[in-house]
Each structure stands twice: as structure tokens, then as C-alpha cells.
Amino acid sequence: MELTTDQREGVAVLHVTGRLTMAAAGELKAAVDREVAAGRTLVVVDLGDTAFLDSSGLGALVGGLRSARAAGGDLRIARVGAQVRTVLELTTMDRVLRPYADVEDAVGDRR
Amino acid sequence: MTAAEGAVELRVDGPAEPGWLDEVHGAFERLWGAAPGVPELDRMRFETAVIEIATNIVRHTTPVGPGPVEATVLLRARAPRLEAELSDTGAPVRVDLDPAPVDDLAESGRGIALVLRAVDSLSLAREGGRNTWRLARDWS
Numbered sequence: 270m271e272l273t274t275d276q277r278e279g280v281a282v283l284h285v286t287g288r289l290t291m292a293a294a295g296e297l298k299a300a301v302d303r304e305v306a307a308g309r310t311l312v313v314v315d316l317g318d319t320a321f322l323d324s325s326g327l328g329a330l331v332g333g334l335r336s337a338r339a340a341g342g343d344l345r346i347a348r349v350g351a352q353v354r355t356v357l358e359l360t361t362m363d364r365v366l367r368p369y370a371d372v373e374d375a376v377g378d379r380r
Numbered sequence: 381m382t383a384a385e386g387a388v389e390l391r392v393d394g395p396a397e398p399g400w401l402d403e404v405h406g407a408f409e410r411l412w413g414a415a416p417g418v419p420e421l422d423r424m425r426f427e428t429a430v431i432e433i434a435t436n437i438v439r440h441t442t443p444v445g446p447g448p449v450e451a452t453v454l455l456r457a458r459a460p461r462l463e464a465e466l467s468d469t470g471a472p473v474r475v476d477l478d479p480a481p482v483d484d485l486a487e488s489g490r491g492i493a494l495v496l497r498a499v500d501s502l503s504l505a506r507e508g509g510r511n512t513w514r515l516a517r518d519w520s
Contacts, residue, residue, distance in 0.1 A: 324491040359497040
């Protein structure tokens with residue numbers, strides 16, 4: 270997995286390229302925690318270039334969601350592909366991590 | 381690679397470490413290349429399930445003696461069925477194949493439930509001193 274981060278006022282956009290699986294889960298969770306600790310409590314994870322998600326990667330997203338919510342923010346996912354959507358649906362976690370069509374929708378949603 | 385008329389088989393052996401998982405991902409690329417008739421939905425669900433079990437082996441299996449746990453995955457596509465057998469030389473594992481649902485904000489505990497929804501059958505047995513998982517999914 271490759272992780273790149275765009276930082277804005279109060280917002281971090283993390284782009285995940287490759288596979289978000291066991292080997293990458295810890296790195297993603299640490300990156301979310303770092304952004305939240307720095308005050309960027311709205312974290313958008315761009316999964317547009319994420320080829321594969323497993324339950325470990327999903328666990329890291331949930332962990333990130335917990336961190337962001339604990340700081341009064343949120344974690345949102347955007348641009349999910351077919352395999353990622355399959356994992357979200359089969360685990361029914363699309364109720365909790367509702368996919369946004371694109372990053373700007375996720376950043377701009379005032380819910 | 382071709383085992384029988386219309387069947388495609390692939391096998392990946394290695395120490396039960398993250399590098400083996402990369403090889404299993406690579407084996408799927410070859411499997412789908414060699415079995416182009418399998419619909420995308422079935423590919424995704426089956427590969428997702430097998431990777432979950434392979435990851436479970438890497439994370440949770442402990443060696444019996446000196447040296448690492450050795451793991452093997454056998455993948456087979458034979459219309460209309462996808463099958464996988466994963467086995468390892470580790471200590472006997474006990475896994476609940478009917479897990480209770482986890483809380484929405486739990487960070488783990490979803491793997492086996494995900495597998496059960498992604499394939500038609502899943503089993504775990506101790507055979508010949510190896511933990512042996514079998515998964516199957518029929519495509520339509």
C-alpha cells in the first residue's frame with residue numbers, strides 16, 4: 270500500500286493506493302490518528318485506487334472512525350471500487366461507513 | 381497448471397508470512413487469467429474469502445516445533461465451481477465458524493462472517509497433522 274495525504278484546514282484526505290489488508294492496516298490507522306491529533310478531525314479516505322480491502326483493512330477504517338469521532342470529527346470513505354463495496358456490503362458496514370461518490374462530496378457534507 | 385479437461389489449478393506453498401499472502405494474491409491474477417469465464421462477482425467474493433482465511437493462518441497459527449509454519453493454498457476453477465484448500469503445519473487451531481455479530485465500531489471479529497457470506501461452503505478440519513480449510517463457491 271502507498272499512502273499520500275492532502276492536508277487542509279481541519280481536513281485530511283488520505284489516498285490509499287494498492288491493497289488495504291493486514292500488512293497496511295496499522296499504517297493507515299497510525300496516519301489517521303496523526304491527522305486527528307493535529308486537529309484535522311474530518312478524515313476522508315480516498316479508496317479510488319484501492320485494489321483490495323479485507324477485514325483487517327476494514328478494522329483500520331473503523332478504528333480511524335472511532336478516533337475521529339472521539340475528537341468531534343468524522344471519517345468518511347470515497348470512490349470505492351467493486352471489491353471494496355463487496356466487503357462493505359457483506360459485512361453490512363456500508364451502514365456505518367457510507368461511501369461517497371467523490372472526495373469533495375465527502376469533505377462538503379455537513380452532516 | 382491445467383489439471384483436467386476444463387479445470388484450472390494453482391498451488392502456492394510458503395512460510396505463513398505476509399509474503400505468502402502476496403503470492404496468493406498473485407495466484408489469483410493467474411487463475412482469473414486462465415479461467416476467463418468466471419463472472420466478476422464470483423471472482424471478487426471467492427478471492428475475498430480465500431484471502432481472509434489465508435490472513436487468518438498468517439496471523440493466528442503458531443509453530444509446533446522449530447522453524448516457521450508452512451502453508452499451502454490450492455485454488456481450482458472447474459465450471460461451475462471455485463474451490464480452495466488451505467492447510468498449514470501449525471498447532472491445531474480452533475475457530476468459531478458460527479461467530480456472534482460484533483458491534484458496529486469493533487475493529488476486529490468480522491473475518492469469518494465475511495467468508496461465510498462470500499462462499500457457499502466453509503469447513504475447517506485437522507487432517508494429517510495440518511489445519512485444513514476448504515471453501516467453495518458455485519458461479520451461475
